Amino acid sequence: MKVYYNLSDFSPLANAVVTSGTFDGVHLGHQKILQILCESTAASGGESVVLTFWPHPRMVVSQDSQGLKLLSTIDEKIELLEQQGVNHLLIVPFTREFSELSSEEYVQNILLDTIGTKKLVIGYDHRFGRNREGGFEYLEAHANRFGLELEEIPRQEIDNLVISSTQIRESLQNGQIKAANELLGRPYTFSGIVVKGRQLGRTIGFPTANVQVAESYKLIPANGVYAVKALVRGQWLNGIMNIGNRPTVDGIGRTQEVYILDFSDDIYGENITVELVDYIRPERKFNGLDELKSQITKDKETGIQILCN
Missing domain, CATH: 2.40.30.30 (Riboflavin kinase-like)
Incomplete structure (x- = not known):
């Protein structure tokens, strides 16, 4: 897996299949998304790309970030993503300036111009752009204009993802190690x-x-x-x-x-x-x-x- 720490380090790919998110902990819910990503990549003969952010966006834009605890450090996240068979990992430095990109700028500047995205694997509740204004509906409405193929992750999978993220943190904070390990898919x-x-x-x-x-x-x-x-x-x-x-x-x-x-x-x-x-x-x-x-x-x-x- 190739790792890039800045947008300028990445050269556009001919056939990039992309998903994005924070992927904290790379738990079973994330692993399902990455499985779909890798299967789509194999079917298209392209290369898989995970777009993630560091620091965690909440550390930058949230007032309550002081108490934010994460399941994985950036080094742990890199190792866990590599184990899932991803070809490229692009870690975008998350700043307040980056958080102000409009959904149009995010798609055009990051997904298309920087990565060369041909297919985007995305959940129904995925949000992006300034004030989280963009989402699946926006992408679906403009897919032809952007030249993007979309693969939606089923709502049930995303709901399970949200539940497991919350449960893992709560389980660990309550000493419920077996429950947390089961949701992570590993200790x-x-x-x-x-x-x-x-x-x-x-x-x-x-x-x-x-x-x-x-x-x-x-x-x-x-x-x-x-x-x-x-x-x-x-x-x-x-x-x-x-x-x-x-x-x-x-x-x-x-x-x-x-x-x-x-x-x-x-x-x-x-x-x-x-x-x-x-x-x-x-x-x-x-x-x-x-x-x-x-x-x-x-x-x-x-x-x-x-x-x-």
Whole structure:
């Protein structure tokens, strides 16, 4: 898959089959759209193009964007789209100026002049242009003038897409990992650098990797204890993760700490990826380190049962 970070980097294609959207998380709903895109591309002998935007449009135009949390970073999105067999990914820098393009300018300047779109795969509720003025009806009315072939994604598919996007975020924020993973079509993950914490876990026999996620907009699931897998130096290892404020040891700030089973290497400064498998229990305060150690032992047993089934 070829990736382009600016409109000027892209040369018009002879037979471009295009779809566009934010594709946050590239979940099952998105995967259905991309499947239709790739099938249409194969049938026409063309090349598939996904047009997406960065930053997320809401980060630029919405007043409530401060609390916006996304399912995927831009790097994660690129990797996930590549797995779907897309030929070209055009990432448009989303600015207020870009948001002011009229629907006519968007179609003519971006879809036609920049990409060379011959066929557009689009849902009935897709909106574009200034104040989201353009949509399927506009494209359908002007398709002949633009020389565009349209393929509409069925309403049922789009309705499912909207529902799953909402449910995934709500599920993760409520610790409902299995439900989120089912809608994503894969386990939810996040990556970060292992940094030094207070190292209290070592004193009770459970050394943890404190994972610092660089992207503040990346959605971290609800506080609690989880069964996870951790990708460390190219190998997936079983683990138990605590997300939260560590109330037993008067922790300050929210952390993501992973106890990797049967692993004792020094990985400070290294990047690891955490894959959430299931929720074990809520975070709570214990009466001292001995009680905490006893509970972690139980959590480890529960996690092993989950991870080995």
